[in-house]
Amino acid sequence: MFDLKAIRENPSDFDAAMARRGLEAQSHDILTLDEKRRAVQTALQTLQQERNEKSKEIGKVKAAGGDAQETMDAVSAIKDKMTALEDQDRDLGEELKTILSSLPNIMKDDVPDGADENDNVEIRTWGEPKNRFGANDCPEHYDIGEKLGMMDFETAAKLSGSRFVLLSSQIARLERAIAQFMLDTQTEKNGYTECSPPLLVSTDVMYGTGQLPKFQDDQFETTDGRWLVPTSEVVLTNIVREEIVEAESLPRRYTAFTPCFRKEAGSAGRDTRGMLRQHQFYKVEMVSITHPDESDAEHERMLKCAEGVLEALEIPYRTVVLCTGDTGFGARKTFDIEAWMPGQNAYREISSCSTCGDFQARRMNARFKAKGEKKTDFVHTLNGSGLAVGRTLIAVMENYYDPADGGVVIPDVLKPYMGGIEKIVKA
RNA sequence: GGACAGAUGGCAGAGCGGUUGAAUGCACCGGUCUUGAAAACCGGCAUGGGUUUAUAGCCCAUCCAGGGUUCGAAUCCCUGUCUGUCCGCCA
Numbered sequence: 001m002f003d004l005k006a007i008r009e010n011p012s013d014f015d016a017a018m019a020r021r022g023l024e025a026q027s028h029d030i031l032t033l034d035e036k037r038r039a040v041q042t043a044l045q046t047l048q049q050e051r052n053e054k055s056k057e058i059g060k061v062k063a064a065g066g067d068a069q070e071t072m073d074a075v076s077a078i079k080d081k082m083t084a085l086e087d088q089d090r091d092l093g094e095e096l097k098t099i100l101s102s103l104p105n106i107m108k109d110d111v112p113d114g115a116d117e118n119d120n121v122e123i124r125t126w127g128e129p130k131n132r133f134g135a136n137d138c139p140e141h142y143d144i145g146e147k148l149g150m151m152d153f154e155t156a157a158k159l160s161g162s163r164f165v166l167l168s169s170q171i172a173r174l175e176r177a178i179a180q181f182m183l184d185t186q187t188e189k190n191g192y193t194e195c196s197p198p199l200l201v202s203t204d205v206m207y208g209t210g211q212l213p214k215f216q217d218d219q220f221e222t223t224d225g226r227w228l229v230p231t232s233e234v235v236l237t238n239i240v241r242e243e244i245v246e247a248e249s250l251p252r253r254y255t256a257f258t259p260c261f262r263k264e265a266g267s268a269g270r271d272t273r274g275m276l277r278q279h280q281f282y283k284v285e286m287v288s289i290t291h292p293d294e295s296d297a298e299h300e301r302m303l304k305c306a307e308g309v310l311e312a313l314e315i316p317y318r319t320v321v322l323c324t325g326d327t328g329f330g331a332r333k334t335f336d337i338e339a340w341m342p343g344q345n346a347y348r349e350i351s352s353c354s355t356c357g358d359f360q361a362r363r364m365n366a367r368f369k370a371k372g373e374k375k376t377d378f379v380h381t382l383n384g385s386g387l388a389v390g391r392t393l394i395a396v397m398e399n400y401y402d403p404a405d406g407g408v409v410i411p412d413v414l415k416p417y418m419g420g421i422e423k424i425v426k427a
Numbered sequence: 428g429g430a431c432a433g434a435u436g437g438c439a440g441a442g443c444g445g446u447u448g449a450a451u452g453c454a455c456c457g458g459u460c461u462u463g464a465a466a467a468c469c470g471g472c473a474u475g476g477g478u479u480u481a482u483a484g485c486c487c488a489u490c491c492a493g494g495g496u497u498c499g500a501a502u503c504c505c506u507g508u509c510u511g512u513c514c515g516c517c518a
Binding site: 038041042044045046048049051052054055056057058059060062063068069071072073074075076078079244371374375376 | 437445446455456472474476477478482486487488498499
């Protein structure tokens with residue numbers, strides 16, 4: 001959501017920002033509606049003032065035992081005029097909200113221009129992109145997992161349809177170990193507060209982080225009007241919804257390990273094999289609520305927190321800045337971390353760290369106030385994967401695949417979570 | 428799921444349909460007093476919007492949300508949401 005005053009003062013800046021998103025100029029339509037609405041409001045308020053004054057008079061006259069019928073009739077007449085204006089005010093307000101809530105966030109100046117993921121800009125790489133045991137034609141994770149007998153897509157399809165998986169035995173445990181390790185890292189090492197949040201949320205909450213109204217088709221809605229979270233960013237960010245928090249309590253850092261549910265409506269045919277793109281997957285999420293002055297530094301910090309997980313797992317990766325054409329709806333700037341996947345011989349996205357500025361905060365009405373200060377302002381919100389658990393499982397399986405026996409070696413940092421297992425092999 | 432009770436400013440808590448945007452206490456901020464602090468005393472202290480050069484003034488809205496009754500609603504009526512208590516069911 002946007003500051004109408006800012007658009008009013010600088011319509012061409014707003015249009016330029018939307019142009020970077022590939023959208024037509026919006027300010028003219030917005031400002032026309034805004035002007036109409038303010039005119040209606042001014043007229044309405046004048047009538048309200050008149051009504052209030054006359055009603056008070058009636059009170060006085062009646063208290064003195066007089067007859068106020070004439071004034072009462074006059075107020076009735078005012079009321080009739082007000083109804084039409086009230087309707088107009090409401091309609092114009094809704095129209096305005098419809099437009100504003102469907103427009104994407106304004107991107108930061110340093111986001112590179114570009115059309116799609118091919119124009120993203122690499123900022124660093126870490127590690128040697130190759131399987132650590134020298135496998136030349138490393139199989140993909142589903143081949144490794146199916147040969148081990150611990151990754152079953154057919155049974156999952158029987159249970160739930162496509163884009164689901166049934167993990168079992170030590171691969172199931174490995175997934176859990178990865179999640180535990182990530183959660184411990186984000187809490188103990190990086191200072192995020194662990195949360196175990198609701199996974200079904202209200203429409204307002206989905207609106208607050210920007211999933212609604214525009215991306216309804218990607219979401220699972222329940223029969224009683226709730227929504228399955230597509231990421232715990234939604235819940236963690238909305239913790240401060242409708243709140244005025246003390247500036248001294250910022251930054252607030254939250255993390256959660258939760259399932260994520262997505263329809264993947266727009267990606268039919270993409271990544272159909274394996275568990276890269278599923279309707280349900282686990283993710284450890286990081287969310288930071290910051291003072292506006294601190295969000296840039298927090299963004300860099302969050303990126304390091306995510307990268308640190310891959311470094312601890314010794315999985316090669318590269319980090320990119322998303323270009324304008326690839327940056328998500330709610331973000332002002334996004335870093336993607338792509339893990340090396342030997343089976344695909346490619347880097348694949350495993351984390352996305354975004355700063356949203358005040359975009360979500362405005363939608364949520366989440367503000368802060370300095371102690372003793374009168375003025376409130378919107379907080380900044382950031383979110384990042386720390387990391388996607390399913391994709392990390394893939395990365396571990398392919399990077400730690402041992403061609404000698406088709407097994408998967410357990411990374412050192414995960415060993416404490418694996419109950420003494422050093423390597424997963426076929427039973 | 429059933430029955431009852433409730434929802435008021437940062438918190439607690441008053442409030443007869445008519446100068447109530449809202450008593451009072453606490454918290455907070457400023458001041459007096461004090462070497463300093465505490466206490467005491469004095470003053471201030473909601474949010475959003477319109478108008479405006481203005482974070483000045485004026486005006487409007489807001490006492491959970493949305494409708495309604497009325498010349499006038501925190502106060503009356505309806506619906507919804509949430510909270511509490513009891514009953515039922517249950518991991």
